[in-house]
Amino acid sequence: MRLDQVSDQWWKDAIVYCLDVRAFLDTDGDGVGDLNGVMGRMDYMAELGVTCLWLMPFQPSPLRDGGYDISDHYGVDPRLGTLGDFVELVRAANDRGLRVISDLVVNHTSDQHPWFQDSRSSADSPKRGWYVWRDEPSDEPEGLAFPGKEDSNWTKDAEAAQYYLHRFYHFEPDLDTANAEVREEIARIVGFWLALGVAGFRIDAVPAMLETAGLPERVANDPRDWLRDLRAFVSRRRGDAMLLGEVNVDPQQLAQYFGDHGDLLHLEFAFLLNQSLWLSLARGEADPLETMVRMLPQVPPDSGWATFLRNHDELTLDKLSVAQRREVFGAFGPEEHMQLYGHGIRRRAAPMLDGDPDRLRLAWSLTFSLPGTPVLLYGDEIGLGENLAIEDRYAVRVPMQWSNERHAGFTTADEPVRPLAEGQFGPERVNVAAQRRDPDSLLQWMRRLVWCRRERPELGWGSVTLVDTAPPSIFAHRSDWEGRTLVAVHNLGEEPTSVTLALGEDVVGVEDVLEARELKGGKGGRLDVELGRYGYLWLDLDRARGGG
Ligand code: GLC
Numbered sequence: 099m100r101l102d103q104v105s106d107q108w109w110k111d112a113i114v115y116c117l118d119v120r121a122f123l124d125t126d127g128d129g130v131g132d133l134n135g136v137m138g139r140m141d142y143m144a145e146l147g148v149t150c151l152w153l154m155p156f157q158p159s160p161l162r163d164g165g166y167d168i169s170d171h172y173g174v175d176p177r178l179g180t181l182g183d184f185v186e187l188v189r190a191a192n193d194r195g196l197r198v199i200s201d202l203v204v205n206h207t208s209d210q211h212p213w214f215q216d217s218r219s220s221a222d223s224p225k226r227g228w229y230v231w232r233d234e235p236s237d238e239p240e241g242l243a244f245p246g247k248e249d250s251n252w253t254k255d256a257e258a259a260q261y262y263l264h265r266f267y268h269f270e271p272d273l274d275t276a277n278a279e280v281r282e283e284i285a286r287i288v289g290f291w292l293a294l295g296v297a298g299f300r301i302d303a304v305p306a307m308l309e310t311a312g313l314p315e316r317v318a319n320d321p322r323d324w325l326r327d328l329r330a331f332v333s334r335r336r337g338d339a340m341l342l343g344e345v346n347v348d349p350q351q352l353a354q355y356f357g358d359h360g361d362l363l364h365l366e367f368a369f370l371l372n373q374s375l376w377l378s379l380a381r382g383e384a385d386p387l388e389t390m391v392r393m394l395p396q397v398p399p400d401s402g403w404a405t406f407l408r409n410h411d412e413l414t415l416d417k418l419s420v421a422q423r424r425e426v427f428g429a430f431g432p433e434e435h436m437q438l439y440g441h442g443i444r445r446r447a448a449p450m451l452d453g454d455p456d457r458l459r460l461a462w463s464l465t466f467s468l469p470g471t472p473v474l475l476y477g478d479e480i481g482l483g484e485n486l487a488i489e490d491r492y493a494v495r496v497p498m499q500w501s502n503e504r505h506a507g508f509t510t511a512d513e514p515v516r517p518l519a520e521g522q523f524g525p526e527r528v529n530v531a532a533q534r535r536d537p538d539s540l541l542q543w544m545r546r547l548v549w550c551r552r553e554r555p556e557l558g559w560g561s562v563t564l565v566d567t568a569p570p571s572i573f574a575h576r577s578d579w580e581g582r583t584l585v586a587v588h589n590l591g592e593e594p595t596s597v598t599l600a601l602g603e604d605v606v607g608v609e610d611v612l613e614a615r616e617l618k619g620g621k622g623g624r625l626d627v628e629l630g631r632y633g634y635l636w637l638d639l640d641r642a643r644g645g646g
Contacts, residue, residue, distance in 0.1 A: 104555060108149070108197070109298065109340040109364055109471060110402050111558035113548055115148035116300075116410060117476040119156045119178050120165070120515050121497045121508075129511035131497070133179035137187045142530070144194040146479055146541075147548035151191055152300050152342075154410060155201045156184075160210050162269050164410075164492060166201075166302065167208035171287045181294070188295035197297035199340065204284045205307040206270040214271050218258040230263035230274045230313060238311040239265065243303075245439050251312070263313075265306045272306070276313055281324060285331050292332070298340030299332075304355060304363070305347055322354065325362050340364045342404055346414060353395040360398030368403040368470055370394065373417050375407070375468075379451075379461060380429035382591040384573035386422075388564055391469075391575065402558065403470030407461055410475055411491050412442030413450075435486055444493045448481035449523055456632040459543060460588060463612065463634040466551045467586035469562040469577065479544040480533050483523025488516055499524075501531040550612055550636065556582045566600045572629070574599060576639075583639040584611075589629035599625045605639055612636045 104111065123135030133156065143151065155165035158173045165175070174181055188198050207214055216225040235252035242248060243266050252261040253268040263272045273280050288299065301307070308321040332339045341362075345355045346369040355363050374390035397403065413431075415423045423441065430450040431443035438444045451457045458481060466472045476482075477498050484493045497514045500507035505514045506525035518525060533539035551557060560579030567574045571591030577584050589595050599620075606619035612634065617627060627635060 104559070106338055107364075107400065108338060109342070111552075111555055112150040112197070112471050113148045113551060114150045114152050114199075114342075114404065114471060114473040115143055115146070115476065116152040116154065116473060118154045118164075118410060118495050121495050122476060123498060123500065124509035124511065124514070127510045128177060129509050129513050130177045130515045131508070132177070133174070133183040133187050137183070137190045140187075140190045140194055140196070144196060146545055147552060148474065149195065149552070150197045150199060150297070152473070153198065153200050155203055160208055160269075162208070163267055164495065166203050167206075167210075167267070167270050168203055169208040169210045169212075171204070171207075172290055185294055192295070198295065199298040199300055199342065200291055200296050201302055202288065202291075202299035203302040204273060204287065205275070205303040206264060206266060206272045209269045209271055213273075217271075218255050218262075221258075227277050228273055228280050229271050231258060231260040232263075233260055235261045236312050239306075239309050240311070243306075245441075247439075265303070265309070274313060275307055275324070276310065276321065281327075285328065288328065288332060289335055292335045292339060297336070297338065298342065298364070300342045300344065301363070302344055304343040304345045305351075322357070322362060325355075326357065329362055343367070345369070346416070348417070349393050349395065356398050356401040358398075360400035363401065365402050365404045365471060367409075367473075368394075368405045368468070369414065370417055371403065371468060371470075372406060372413075373415055375461075375464065376413065376415070376426050376430065377418060377422050378573065378590055379457075380426045383570045384588075384590055385570065387573055391562065391564060397469075403468075404473050405465055405468045405470040406473040406475075407465045408447040408450075408475055408478065408494070409473070410495060412438040412444050414442045416441040438491065444484065444486070444491055446475075446482060446484045446494050447478060448528075449483045453481060453483075453522060454632075455540065456630075458540065460590070460632040460634050462544065462547060463586070463636070464573070464588050466547055467557060467575070467577075467584070467588075467636060469557070469560075471558060472551065479541050480528055480530055481523070481540045482528060483519035483521075485517050485519050492516060499529040501529050502526050507531070547612065554582075554584050554611075554636075555579065556584050560584075567597050569595050569597060571595060572597050581640070585635075585637040585639060587627060587629060587633075587635045587637070589631070589633040592631050594628065594630045594633070597627050597629060599627060601625050601639070603639075609638050610635045611638045 120131045122131040124131050125134040156178050157168045158170040158175050159165045159167050191198050213225050213228055216223050217229045251265055254261050264270050310321055342365040343363040345366045371390055374386040377386040415426050431437050436445055485496050486493050496519045497508040502525050533541035556577045556579035560577035563576050565574035565576055571589055574587045602623045604621050608617045
């Protein structure tokens with residue numbers, strides 16, 4: 099592996115920071131976060147060490163789905179700034195070695211989008227075929243994205259006097275992504291944002307976007323051909339651009355979105371790993387996570403996973419069994435108002451883990467050492483909470499807490515865009531300014547974690563193997579790459595535990611790189627280590643071999 103390849107495939111080794119511009123920092127006093135606010139905190143993010151900013155949708159939108167209902171794919175919501183501000187933001191990020199990616203939401207548009215308005219206006223409209231219309235609703239595609247909120251994927255439009263397809267809300271009509279003109283337009287959107295400097299896209303709802311069930315019959319070919327074309331187009335426009343897909347599907351289906359030769363998505367969110375991780379945390383046992391690591395398909399060399407602890411939506415537990423889901427609900431979201439759609443939890447990581455510093459660090463250490471590119475949600479680094487008084491998934495998209503001033507320093511307006519977290523997780527207890535001053539804060543520790551992860555390319559590039567250990571609470575794995583090895587050991591339980599690791603080689607002077615501690619070596623290919631309550635270790639075998 100040459101080092102220039104490491105740079106070309108920067109996303110294999112990135113640390114992604116997802117932020118909702120509307121909830122980050124308001125600089126013009128209207129209560130809504132803005133692009134200028136993100137720019138103003140660029141040094142904060144650079145200091146934290148993240149290397150890629152993922153901006154959730156910031157385009158014009160009626161905001162009925164938190165901005166995922168876009169009404170103009172070529173613009174910026176005027177409350178957030180202008181295209182000029184966007185370009186300045188990208189430049190400010192790039193100056194600090196940070197890349198910017200944006201959401202690409204093209205499975206659907208807002209029903210207020212001029213394309214849809216045009217499409218519904220008449221059967222002869224040139225945009226009629228941009229959406230999917232039928233005289234009668236169909237029972238395809240199967241399944242509902244938001245059970246309890248919508249009861250069908252088809253809604254009758256009075257103006258068009260026909261039914262239209264919407265895999266999400268009824269105010270988000272699906273584009274017919276098999277239509278050649280729609281495909282051309284999507285490429286144009288992608289080209290536009292690439293020209294303004296984005297380094298790639300988080301593609302929303304990939305399986306829905308490629309789904310052909312329910313579409314007019316003329317779509318006979320493999321919809322992945324189109325994704326392949328789109329990736330080729332992206333790569334022509336910008337060689338190092340990255341496509342990160344939202345793909346929450348069964349294990350057998352995951353590989354097809356990477357393509358046969360890694361020619362589709364560069365990264366896929368590791369939803370299954372995430373759901374097993376929460377089940378393991380709930381049980382205090384490594385088994386669910388181990389089973390999933392074994393079950394995941396081999397990733398093509400030019401692709402990878404994006405690992406996360408919590409994202410901006412509900413914590414979806416849809417791939418667990420009913421009994422497993424009940425366990426996770428019981429441990430982390432026992433009350434009904436904490437749950438959503440019957441399969442998810444609308445809380446943030448810190449409150450789910452009771453703000454327990456040991457357990458939070460364990461969860462983050464695990465997330466950052468699992469195979470893939472770690473993704474943080476803004477505020478995770480300070481243990482931001484949720485506000486369950488806010489409806490739906492927006493409970494977790496609370497304003498960022500910068501200080502203990504009014505509205506946490508987020509805005510000078512009377513009303514922030516959304517209410518802040520309260521109580522144990524309110525700004526008096528949880529804020530950036532205080533944690534910056536406190537050497538033992540979560541923020542300082544997260545910074546160390548981020549920088550440690552940056553120094554360990556084997557975690558992003560390496561192959562992962564489970565390390566045999568006896569205690570059920572211990573999850574141990576190793577990443578090997580180019581002669582470098584990192585062994586990570588995690589105690590998912592509360593009881594301090596002694597562990598013998600089967601390493602297959604003698605080691606001396608092993609270092610725990612996260613906590614900067616020297617450990618005793620081990621002979622006969624075995625190493626004995628102690629793990630405290632929710633303890634974690636990152637062991638650098640490279641150094642122990644006299645390598646680093
Ligand atoms: C994705 C987004 C979610 C949005 C949905 C529809 O799942 O993460 O926030 O509501 O797509 O766009």
